[in-house]
Amino acid sequence: MPETPDPEVTDYVAIGAGPANLSLAAQAEAVPGLRGIHLERQREFAWHPGLLLPGAVIQISPLKxxxxxxxxxxxxxxxxxxxxTGRFYDFLSARFPAVHRAEYNEYLAWAARRLPTVRFGHEVREVHFRGDHFEALTDHGAFRGRHLVLGTGGTPAVPAVFREHLGERVFHAENFLRHEAVLPGRRVAVVGGGQSGAEIVRHLLAAGTAEHIAWVSRRPGFVPLDESAFANHLYHPEAAREFFGRSPAERTVLLRERRYTSDGISESLLAEIYQRIYLATHVEGRTGFIDLLPGYEVVGAAAVDDGYRLTLKSVDSVTSLDADAVVLATGYEQHPAPCTAPLAPRLRMADGAPVVREDFSVEWDGPDEHRIYLQNGARHAFGVADPNLSLVAWRSKVILDSIRDATGTRPKGSVTP
Structure with a gap:
């Protein structure tokens, strides 16, 4: 039986229940009198389930x-x-250098189950502004809030040359575990030189069932993550604020220069891959089982026989690669959620991105007492840390304080960290 939504207008409606909006929901629980609702289309919590590979870890401290x-x-x-969950002392004794993605996913699901304002299985079809509130239309009815928080996350980035080939044997890394069964005995090309690409290569090497692995990356090498102390300082709130104060031209330069503080590969993972290749080559006597192809961009893909021929281009050469299956570890892109189309013409844009204020609200032509907030979509305004897990708690606190300021529920003199 369809749920009957509360006819009253809540303080905010949040779309999406990934880590960002779960953080908002968890913090809002501690604010007496504040009312919000979080709508998620998935029927249960899942954080990139296709990438929960054995041994995969998160690249931040679990205290963030x-x-x-x-x-x-x-x-x-x-x-x-x-x-x-009765594992505190065992966790400390295990001394893991990093938390496994599977366990962190379990933590997030644990939090989601305990948050009464999170509604799973509620896909938002359209969002409208009705003069004094936002209205999110779902198959369960309409949900209303004075403010709107968008936390729908990124969508898988698929290079244009692969779009017509997507299917059982050409797929984004996000769906890896769903398609893994088709890979044994085949020539597998992994496209993408970031952490996800490396984790998939490590997984294929450990399984030992692929006939051949080709690891292709546009990057000049398989670049390690910069985890030094000063690099990690870029993931502090004050660094995000400092970046916000820069000019658009300076921001562009800094995003490029700081890329590998978030988009590199863990050194321990690089070492493990190298060691596996060494043992297979020099101890087990295997040859020709893997090709490492950094510095190449895939500029063409054609179906041939029962597989695919990829055209690879480097700075000074063009070559081809035959594969039976292609895994696209090509990251994610930020696109407005389709349900927000009715609001899109009302947003102020600059260089194709929404103009974001210091409280993560976007500039729009509606009344300022009704705000639209952007979770995990303001890298252009706050720097490399914005899509990272490091600042989800701080960003949610900033948004929550802004909502409370607008609703008059925030104590005077309280400080946002």
Whole structure:
């Protein structure tokens, strides 16, 4: 039976229940009198389930969770999860150098189940502004809020040359585990030189069932993640604020220069891949099982026989590569959620991106007392840390404080970290 939505107007409606909006929901729980609703189209929580490979880890401290950086006493913290699930001391004794993605996904799902304002299976079809509130239309009815928070995340980036070939044997890395069964005995090309591409190559090497692996990347090499102390400082709130104060030209330069503080490969993973290749080559006596192809861009893809012929271009040469299957570890793109199309003409844009204020609200032609906030979509305004998990708690606190300021529920003199 369809749910009957609350006819009253809540303080905000949030679309999407990934880590960003889960952080908002968890923090909002601690604010007396604040009412919000979080609508998620998935029927249950899943954080990139196709990439939950054995051994895959997150690249940040688990203390940069949904709440700890702004409220270390919250019941929704990662340490609270460890205690609640009876594994706190075992976790400490294990001394993992990084938290496994599967366990962090379990933490996020644990938090999602405990948050009463998160509604799964509620796909938002359209969002409208009705003069004094936003209205999100779903198959379960309409949900209304004075403010709107968009946290729908990125969409898989698929290079144009592969779009017509998408299917069972050409797919984005996000769907890797769903398609893994077709890979044994085949020549597999992994396109993309970031962490996800490396994790998939490591996984294929460990399984040992692919006939051949080709790892292709536009980057000049398989570049390590810069995890130095000063690089990590770029993932502090003050660094995001400093970036916000830069000119558009300066921001463009800094995004390029700082790319590998977030988009590189963990050194431990690079070492493991190298060691696996060494052992297979020099100890097991295997040859011709892998080609490493950094510095090449795939500029063409054609179906041939029962596979695909990829055209690769480097700075000074063009070559071809035959594969039976292609895994696109090509990252994600930011696109407006289709449900926000009715609002799109009302947003102020610059260079193809929404103009974002310091409180993560976007400039639009509606009344300022009704705001549209952007979660995980303001890299152009706040720097490399914006799509990263590092600042989800801080960003949600900034948005929550802005909502409370607009609704008059925030105590005077309180400070946003």
């Amino acid at each position: 969770d949904l709440v700890t950086p702004v409220d270390p006493t919250s019941d929704y913290s990662f340490p609270s999860f460890l205690v609640s």
